[in-house]
Amino acid sequence: MENLNRIRCMAVDDEPPALQLLKSYIDKIHSLQLIFHSSNALDAFNFIQQNEIDLLFIDIQMPGLNGLEFVKALFHKPAIIITTAYREHAAEGFDLDVLDYLVKPFRFERFLKAVSKYTHTVTVPANFEMLQNNRTSESVYMYFNVNKELIKVFLKDILYIESIKDYIKIVTLQKTIVTYQRISYMEEKLPEEDFMRTHKSFIVNIHKINSFKSDRIRIASDVIPIGRFYKRNLIDRLNGDTFSE
Known part of the structure; x- marks a missing residue:
């Protein structure tokens, strides 16, 4: 795993004392790298607009801009771990698709458990940055954690992704893997030029679509449902004729 980037973290x-504790916990884990920390939420928000962050640790109750408002305002969200003394905000935090919710004071063991949820999701290699500048590159790939082993998958080989509760199934012509991840996270990370959501439980590689009709898509030998909410976007995207109802 030495060739993988360290996880870029921000603490707010x-x-x-709470910020110092977070810094000390992050420093203990070699795979984590604290890129930025601040006691000022507005300063942190300005920083995250200009810099790539993988994992955000953020308190809720802060002056000027609280943690929940901070998260809601982000267009591209990193993985988020909320740290707060207020348990009553947990439900709203999870509604925002946060990775975990740490209630202060939390011990290092609990911090490790939260971080492990990130390391069981997608681990992105250095050349993922190619997605920003060369989205058609056939060399772009991701690593996915499967049974404590990182499996390399080229994006061009993905046929579709299916959500199975808190897991996703990634289907290619060569293999199918199942990993702990939310489909909403993948929707944010995958290049929109090549992938689109067609159902609450499916993302497809639009270049792999063989045929489609009003309620389903065919990719290879598999049939993928089309959700009503996603139908119009699919029509516009594929420049097809209006589906018959």
Whole structure:
């Protein structure tokens, strides 16, 4: 795993002791790299607009801009771990698709458990940056954690992705893998030029579509449902004729 980038972290908390504790915990884990930390949420928000962050640790109760408002305002969200003394905000936090919710004071063992949820999701290699500048490159790939082993998958080989509760099934012509991840995270990370959501439980590689009709898509030998909410976008995207109802 030495060839993989370290996980770029940001820590935001207006309480100096809490921020210092987060910094010390992050420093103990070699795979984590603290890129930026601040007690000022507005400064942190400005920073994250200009820089790539993989994992955000953020408090809720902060002056000026609280943690939930911070997360809601982000267009491209990193993985998020909320750190707060207020349990009553947990439900709203999870509605925002956060990775975990740490209630202060939390021990290092609990911090490790939260971080492990990230390491069981997608691990992105250095050349993932190619997606930003060369989205048609056939060499772009991701690593997925499967049974504690990182499996390499080229994006061009993905046929479709299916959500199975808190897991996703990634189907290619060569293999099918199942990994702990949310489909919403993949929807954010995959290049929209090549992939699109066609159902609450499916993302497809649009270049792999063999045929489609009003309620389904065929990719290879598999049939993928089309959700009503996604139908119009699919029509516009593929420049097809209006589906018959």
